[in-house]
Amino acid sequence: MKPEETDKTKPIEMATIKSLDDLRKIKSEVQTKLSLRERSNHPEQLVQIRVAMATCGIASGAKTVMDYMVNELDKRNIAAVVTQTGCMGYCYAEPTIEVTIPGKDPLVFGYVDTKKADQIIEKYIKNGELVEGIIPVNYESIEGK
Amino acid sequence: MKDLSMHIMDIVQNSISAAANLIEIRIRIRKELDLYQLDILDNGKGMDEEMLSKVTDPFYTTRKTRKVGLGIPLLKMNAERTGGKFRIDSTPGIGTSVLSEFRPEHPDMLPEGDLEGTIVLLCHSNPEIHFIFNYQFEENSYCFDTEEIKEALGEIGISEPMVYPMLKELLKSNLEETRK
Known part of the structure; x- marks a missing residue:
């Protein structure tokens, strides 16, 4: 039933997010993932x-x-x-x-x-x-x- | 309401309806005092004395879609039946504070519920509101502040769906740490 995941990059490791610094470290990873998607700004x-x-x-x-x-x-x-x-x-x-x-x-x-x-x-x-x-x-x- | 996190979600909706852009949720737990304190403070439009005297009445509501308003009366009931206290203070143009005290040793004490899920969902769906969640457990405390989080995230929006599970994990691990 479920569609194939179009996002092939590995999922972000949630267990490592414990502080604001961890958020900052993971930021570029999130941005890369976001840029792979064609998200509308409207x-x-x-x-x-x-x-x-x-x-x-x-x-x-x-x-x-x-x-x-x-x-x-x-x-x-x-x-x-x-x-x-x-x-x-x-x-x-x-x-x-x-x-x-x-x-x-x-x-x-x-x-x-x-x-x-x-x-x-x-x-x-x-x-x-x-x-x-x-x-x-x-x-x-x-x-x- | 099955747990305290549901009450938080509910009372904060009142603050959002009152056009608040700063909402502070404070929890203070002191085992030796048999105290669980939950305060929700906002800078919304506030209420005058007449309205303030009516809000704990379950048959009072500002909405037109139904005839009852149970959010505040249910919280008051749940606090008072543990032997705790409930109070609302409000000043028009300044804001409102909903202050409740529970006695956690009482058999009618509600469980805490999914605090991290509730707080993060509120931040996710109201990105323009500044939320401060302050959790004090005995001597330990943790503060989750959306301004700090927005600063850390930079150009990534706080309501970006991918960020949602991350914030939940951040809050969850810090709450666990605080409760140790």
Whole structure:
């Protein structure tokens, strides 16, 4: 199921990062890796994911989902921005995430766990296929609510 | 809320909504005093006295998407049921401090949870906010300051996904060291 890693360089050794100096030492390694990727500098061309991180979302495990999204999108080499947002009023369906693929309307998915998050990445983000759990909404964006 | 790290994530969201650009999270643990102190301070827009008197009421919320606001009441409840204390101070235009004290020996004490994951996720998704996380365990202390981290990272952004696991490792190993 999982795609071949396009990044062939060896992974950064995490166990060695214990101080700010270690961060400085590893900087050039990170920059080399970043330059190998064709990352857009235009945020509107990136996949945008917003994880609802209010009391209801946090209590339902939104942090685990967000952690998974940040790590997995990076591993699968998908240029995306993962941020947090507030409660959308779908507390019953938490954790909820809003996914915006460039050029498409945002979609809100409910009852997201790491398994569902994986499906959303593989099916919706990669291929545009819809996945179960979409919350039908008639809104422009979360901020507008 | 299952653990203290979830409360931190939750209360910090209030600071972010209040347009804070400096958020300080302080934890102080003193075994001999049976004390676990968690303070969250921000320089957000603050609250007036009227609003301040309402925030511990679970049926008060500023949001319009639902009718309850449980973040602060849940933290207050969890602190007080260990025999601890809870207080909020706020000044409009200056900021807000949420101060809680837990008695860790009490059976209702919450576990700490995933502190490093919570703090690093907050820094990742709010790169424009200056976070200071100060962790004091007995005589030891560790300070995680996003300004220092940004300086160390140079042109690499703090919200670069590749940096995320690195910061988590940095914080994790230092917290483990502090708890020794």
